[in-house]
Structures are given as structure tokens and as C-alpha cells.
Amino acid sequence: MIKSENLVYEYKRNISDNKEDRIRVLDGLNIDIEDGQFISIVGHNGSGKSTLARHLNALLMPTGGTLWVNGMDTSDENNTLSIRQNTGMVFQNPDNQIVASVVEEDVAFALENIGVPTDDIWRRVEKSLATVGMIKYREDAPNHLSGGQKQRIAIAGILAMKPRCIVLDESTAMLDPGGRKEVIDAVRELNSKEHINIILITHYMEETIYSDRIFVMNRGRIVMDGPPEHIFSDISMLKKYNLEAPQAVYIADRLRKEGFVINKPVLSMDDLVSVFADYKIGVGNVDRGKKS
């Protein structure tokens, strides 16, 4: 469970020799995330998404307000290690977060750090690698893997800590479409099967449609919060925050304007296809209405 009250993060910037300026990156955030949810965070560049993510596993500490992860106050340094075990983080660049030259040793890194006995390390590494479907590559060098596979290794490394939450900070940004799907499929499965809380930060709206809730951030605040159907029903509002809805939403929107009656929410191309399928067999979800 993650909860914050008026979370503020400011950094100082020197304007001139003896004048300082305080820049507010997070501006009084109130969030409340229940266990087992799949949350997406979107927002244009510089809106504070990474800063928020880094607060979630105590890589940064609030300069104002409070953040609790699993009941622990993140600003208390005694909690730092437990918070980092509880909430893992996958970063953007797949290469720069792999520390070992052998896959299984990289997955073991966090366990070695928290002092898990050797036999347990082997068991947990094997299990996590199997969960992300990378057990075949356990003895390989990470350099030869694809981007999507490297990110799955990073996820396995976190999974081995038995976390309750995984934060992905634009972890799909450097991957090709195939790699992006690999990563998204992996975290969706973790969410549905192991009930691990997923916090997905992304610029690809298509990736957010499976989430329970989407947070839209703008200038250090959460300006929209709700399920995907709700968030993407308001295209003009999204536009105000420099964001776009998934392609399918626009197509459905156009179709509605053309007079098609589409009764169910459309977020993905699959949704559209099923709408057309219904239309073809005349189930009645779609009616060609008369424009007057």
C-alpha cells in the first residue's frame, strides 16, 4: 500500500552568486494506491513522474509532506532498505542496470546485498527467472540478449526480493514493439497471478489501457485520476496536458461523430475489431444511426 499526504519535492537552483531559487518538482501530491493494483502514470516531459517514482523506493526523500510505503515512512532512513525490498524499480536503459556478466548472477545481486543465504539465493533466482520466462538464459552473458529480455532480467532481479510493488520508469522507452510487448505482458502476468502492485510510467498510451487506474501528472500534480475508460473519454482534457489517447480512441470518436452508435468503451484495436464484428453479425451494439 502506498499513501502520500501533500508530498512536496523541491530542489535549489543558484540563479546568481548568492541568490537561490527553489524549484518545485512535486507540488503537494496526494496518492493512495491499494495493494495489487495496476497503476499507470502518464504526463509530458518534466511533469515529475521520475521524481515521484524515485520517492517510492526511497532513492529520493520528500522535502515536504509524507509518503508511506507499506506503512513505513520513507523519510526515515532506518526504513530505506526494507522499502527498497518492498518496492523494486526497473529503469529506462536496459544495459545500465545490469551489474553482473552472467544472467543468474545479476538476478542474485539484490539477494546478495540483503544477505540471503546461498541455498535460498539459488532457489529464488531459479524461481524468478522461470516466472519471467528467462530460465534458458541463466548462464548467458547479458550482452547478447535483446532489450526486452534484458528488462525481463531486471524484473527477475526485483522479483527475487519478493516485493509487493514494482515501479517501471519508462522501462519500455528504449525497446522495439516486440520488446515492449514482452515487458508489458510480463508485468501484467505478475499483477494478475502474483498480485504484485505495478506502477507503470510510460509515454505509450497503448500500454496503459490494461491498468486499473491511470494518473495524469502535470507540473508536479496529479490532475486526472481514474480508470482508462474514464481518462480516455475526455480527449480535449488530455490535449490540455499535451497528451494523446490511444489511436483506437480517436477512430471510435470519429466513427461516433459519423453517426455510428458504439455503446462499449473502445481503447484498443482489439476493442474496435470486436465492435466491427458485432456490427457485421448485427448483434445490435453498433447501429448506423441517421444523422438529422
Next chain:
Amino acid sequence: MLRDITIGQYYPTGSIIHKLDPRVKLAGTFLFIISIFTFENFLGYVVSLIYLGTVIFISGVPLKYILKGVKPIIFLIVFTAAIHLFFTSGDDVLWKFYALKITFTGLKKAAFMVIRLLFLITGSSIMTYTTTPNRLTEGIEKSFGPLKKLHIPVHEFALMMSLALRFIPILMEEADKIIKAQSSRGADFEEGNIFKKISVVVSILIPLLVSAMERARDLALAMDARCYHGGEGRTKMKPLRYTEKDYISYCIIFVYMVSSVAIGRFI
């Protein structure tokens, strides 16, 4: 040029030497080097040659490969030999040409030097051929572990080495990309005077350095996020454990040391 340096490359054959604990190989190499610098007669080197030859044979690494490691330092060997040959004073002159003279003592010293350097290189390259860099790092960390009491950051050095080993191939690949990018913009790596060449090299090094710093920053963050907090209380997935063959090897190393030094110094 970089391709010629074979020291530090792993050559897997799955031999028993490959499977030895890295600490045994470190100690063995270290003692072997000490032994070859203590001999006073050629008989000692005969013993060393037999010993080294046997180890190479068991390791299954082709001799050709091991000798390739000598190539980059041939100049050094010739140079050291020449200095010893021409500048050793003594009465037993064999050949004289104005100020240059070769004495019997000089000849002997030069021969010793050549043998020592050859053995030094082949001896240590057999260690790196049979041990992965990571195992070697672990061996070093564990062997020098007691120095932690003197506040020498052994763990940090070992970690630094293994991270460097992990990122060398990535940075090499990146350098390759930068070189291609710069060539496509008309940079010429072959022609031009020394200053032009330097400026071309700088145009590769600077972007490489910037990217390395960026990677280092990312990596530090990722390590923090995965609970890294120094060597204190850390466990290992693959801790070094001695087995029977390691103890036997220590005995063999001991027997070699005693016999070779006895023969090399006192016969």
C-alpha cells in the same frame, strides 16, 4: 592493436585447471613468479619448464595461443636482454668493439632475463586463460580479504573491477558506433599529421566519456535501488569453496617450490 593483447582472455576447455579455485591459481602463479626470480643456475629453469609445460598440457590451451601473448612484449624482452648483454661489467670478456663489450657474466644475465620474462608472461597468461575475469576478481577479493582490517577497500576494488569487466564490451561497441558516425561526417582516421590525428581521437573520446559518465550515474542508482549498501553483511550466490583438488594442487605447488628453489639455488 587491441586484438593482439591476449593476456586477460578466457579460453574455455573445461580442463581440471579451469575448475580449480581461483585462489589456488593466484597463489600458484604468484609463487611460480617468485621461484623464477630466485634461481642462480639453469637447472632451476629446467624444473620450471617441466612444471609449466605440464600445467599448459593439462589445461588444454594450445601453445600457439599462449605464445601469442608474448608477442606484444617481444620488444621489451629484446631491449632488456640487450642492456644486460652490453652493459654488464666483468673480466671474462668474450667480444669487444670499442666501448661495447660482451662478457660471459653479461651473456648469462641476459639469458636469465629472457627466460624469466618469458616464464613470467606464459605463467600468468595460463592463469587468465583458465579463469574467467569474474572468478579471478572473486579470488582476489577473497585472498586479500584480511586487508579489510587495515581499512583497505578490498570489496569496493573487486566490485569496481567486475563492473569494469561488465561494461568494457558495451563501451567498445559504443566506441565502434561513434567511430562510424564520425567517419560518416568526414573524419579521417588514417591520414593527416599528428595534430589532426589527435583531434580525431579526441572527437571519439569525448562522446565516449560523456556516455560512460551517464552510464555510471544510472548504474549507481540501479544498485542503490537493489539494496546495495557496501560489502557489510553481503552473502554470495557462488561463494568460493575449496574442494579436494584444490588442496592437492596446493601440495603440488608446495613440492614444486621446495624442489625448484633447492635445485636452482643450491646445486
